[in-house]
Amino acid sequence: MTAAVAALQATGLCKRFGALQVTQGVDLSLCAGTRTALIGPNGAGKTTLVNLLTGVLRPDAGSLRLFGEEVTAAPAAVRTRKGLVRTFQISSLFAQLTVFENVFIAVAQAAGRGFSLWRVAGRQRDLLERTEALLERMKLKTDMHRKVSEIAYGRQRLVEIAIALALRPRVLLLDEPAAGIPSTELDLLHGAIDTLPPEIAVLMIEHDMEIVRRFASEVAVLVNGAVLMSGKPREVMAHPQVQAVYLGTAGQRRFEGALAYA
Numbered sequence: 001m002t003a004a005v006a007a008l009q010a011t012g013l014c015k016r017f018g019a020l021q022v023t024q025g026v027d028l029s030l031c032a033g034t035r036t037a038l039i040g041p042n043g044a045g046k047t048t049l050v051n052l053l054t055g056v057l058r059p060d061a062g063s064l065r066l067f068g069e070e071v072t073a074a075p076a077a078v079r080t081r082k083g084l085v086r087t088f089q090i091s092s093l094f095a096q097l098t099v100f101e102n103v104f105i106a107v108a109q110a111a112g113r114g115f116s117l118w119r120v121a122g123r124q125r126d127l128l129e130r131t132e133a134l135l136e137r138m139k140l141k142t143d144m145h146r147k148v149s150e151i152a153y154g155r156q157r158l159v160e161i162a163i164a165l166a167l168r169p170r171v172l173l174l175d176e177p178a179a180g181i182p183s184t185e186l187d188l189l190h191g192a193i194d195t196l197p198p199e200i201a202v203l204m205i206e207h208d209m210e211i212v213r214r215f216a217s218e219v220a221v222l223v224n225g226a227v228l229m230s231g232k233p234r235e236v237m238a239h240p241q242v243q244a245v246y247l248g249t250a251g252q253r254r255f256e257g258a259l260a261y262a
């Protein structure tokens with residue numbers, strides 16, 4: 001029996017900044033339909049790893065495959081076209097445009113027409129419908145004609161996810177999507193993440209163990225730029241070495257909460 005080809009397969013990724021070895025031989029495999037949480041202390045190299053996966057940074061060593069295809073040297077835009085899409089920790093929206101316009105631009109870009117909107121006139125109907133469907137999925141229709149700068153921060157994050165989905169991801173990377181969202185708005189984010197298309201492989205960097213517990217089918221723990229452990233959430237979180245990493249920090253309490261698996 002041959003194993004299914006991984007959606008994303010990183011092998012031995014290394015990255016150094018000057019004297020600082022930030023990524024030290026990371027192996028990571030994401031399969032279609034899995035929900036992987038990448039956890040680890042601040043400075044562990046989580047964002048650097050996402051930058052290596054997306055092509056923002058070049059690794060010093062190691063390789064990356066997308067659906068079996070070698071993309072280690074491929075530019076970021078090529079990886080995006082092959083289905084590797086990220087959302088950003090820092091808001092990357094057009095604040096003065098409406099929610100609808102922001103998502104429509106992404107839909108038009110994904111359709112290969114970029115900003116030359118005059119060229120898509122004939123296909124505008126499809127693009128409008130696809131934009132509406134994404135807004136519906138993210139429960140953003142009530143806000144669609146408001147400027148992004150005027151809607152709540154938690155809802156701005158939903159626009160970012162809608163834009164990522166517009167690019168038709170097969171592997172989606174979410175770098176701390178809950179960062180900065182007030183707790184009163186977190187349910188919206190949970191709901192949006194729950195409705196991501198099931199066949200996508202999703203990797204989420206997240207500190208909040210309650211969110212990890214809800215989300216993850218797999219957990220990978222990054223410490224000092226290397227994967228300390230990966231596997232099923234219950235096993236990974238119960239492991240003494242993983243607990244030790246979080247001992248004596250605020251994270252410990254969240255961790256213990258997360259250990260209360262049924």
Ligand SMILES: Nc1ncnc2c1ncn2[C@@H]1O[C@H](COP(=O)(O)OP(=O)(O)O)[C@@H](O)[C@H]1O
Pocket residue numbers: 017020022040041042043044045046047048049
């Ligand atoms: N462009 C860079 N130049 C130099 N050092 C960097 C750069 N990016 C990140 N680092 C360092 O790499 C380490 C890991 O950072 P990062 O990947 O942001 O960690 P995390 O996302 O896990 O908090 C940190 O010590 C950070 O200061």
Ligand SMILES: [Mg+2]
Pocket residue numbers: 046047048
């Ligand atoms: Mg980070």
